[in-house]
Amino acid sequence: MSRSRLAVWGDPIAHSKSPLLHAAAYRVLGFDWEYDRRQVTEAEFAGAVRDLDDSWRGLSLTMPLKDEAFRVADSHDAHAELTGVANTLLLGERIEGFNTDVGGIVDALGENGVVAPDAVRLLGAGATAASALVAVSDMGAGRVDVRARRPDRASALVALGEKLGVTVTVSTFDEPASTVELTIASLPGGTALDESVVRPLADHGGVLFDVAYSPWPSALASAWTGGEAIAGLGMLLHQAVRQIRVFAHGDPAAVLPDEAAVVAAMRAVL
Incomplete structure (x- = not known):
């Protein structure tokens, strides 16, 4: 049986742009694959994965299923192992998890000219912040200032920083802000911080990369004065490109045939 079925799962899921992105890519690649969406809760997830038959090739996972996806995977790529989350599962005799x-x-960030930041600030301390910390470490960052409403919940980021060789400090949003080259916001969409909090973060925050993208500009982006504000649509696009590489080759670094045309087609549907 051909493994031609794929989907994005999450809760909620109706808003997901992943079916549009993947369908556009598969048309260019000539892949006879079908990609759907399904609302799945954390409690349902493990059982739902077990119930999939041999027609299934893989899954994309959005919140709140990335922790659960990591747990059901038999193996993990380096980024999933570091962060403890997986947003991609390659299905087969073994389940392979990727971040x-x-x-x-x-x-x-690279397509927006941000390639080697040294000092970075992360707003938020959840799963996306962990991915952002690994990302900026891969880019060469040496210092990361994490801002969280409850700093005690960022202990995992401090430990991750030690593993990566990155100095991570944690404080509340309203503490004095040092100057950084890049700020990555992983706050839930629609989050609005008080102007008294945003102003010093913006004035000393360099380029803003806000993973939120709907509506855009976000409240944070509208108040940003330190540099350019970049929406998270680019992250959505490029993580999907890497997912398709996994589904096609089992490797997020294996470039797709005519990948420039694939990316252009995906960008056109956003």
Whole structure:
């Protein structure tokens, strides 16, 4: 049986642009694959994966399923292993887990001219912040300032920084802000911080990369004064490119045939 079925799972999932992105790519590549979406809760996830038959090639996972996806995978790529989350599962005799969000952040920043930041600030301390920390480490960052409403919840990022050789400090949003070259915001869409909090972060924050992209500009981007504000659509696009590489080749670094045309077709549907 041909493994031609794929889907994105999450809760909620109706908003996902992944079916549009993947369908556009498969048309260019000539892949006779079908890609759908399904609402799956954390409690349902493991059982739903077990119920998939041999027609399934892979899954894309969005919140809140990335932790669960890591747990069901039999093996993990380096980025999934570091962050403890997987947003991509390659199905077969064994389930392989990948985190393509890390590479998606690197690629999105790179196409906007951000390639080697030394000092970075992360706003938020969740799973996306962990991917962002690994991404900026891969780009050569040596210092990362994490801002969180509850700094005690960022202990995993401090430990991850030690593993990566990156100095991570943690504080609340309203503490004095040092100057950084790049700020990555992984706050939930629609989050609005008080102007008294945003102003010093913006004035000393360099380029803003906000993973939120709908609506755009976000409240944070609208108030940003330190440099350019970049929407998270690029991350969405490039993590999907890396997912398709996984589904096609089992390797997020294996370039697709005529990948420039694939990326252009995907960008056109965003």
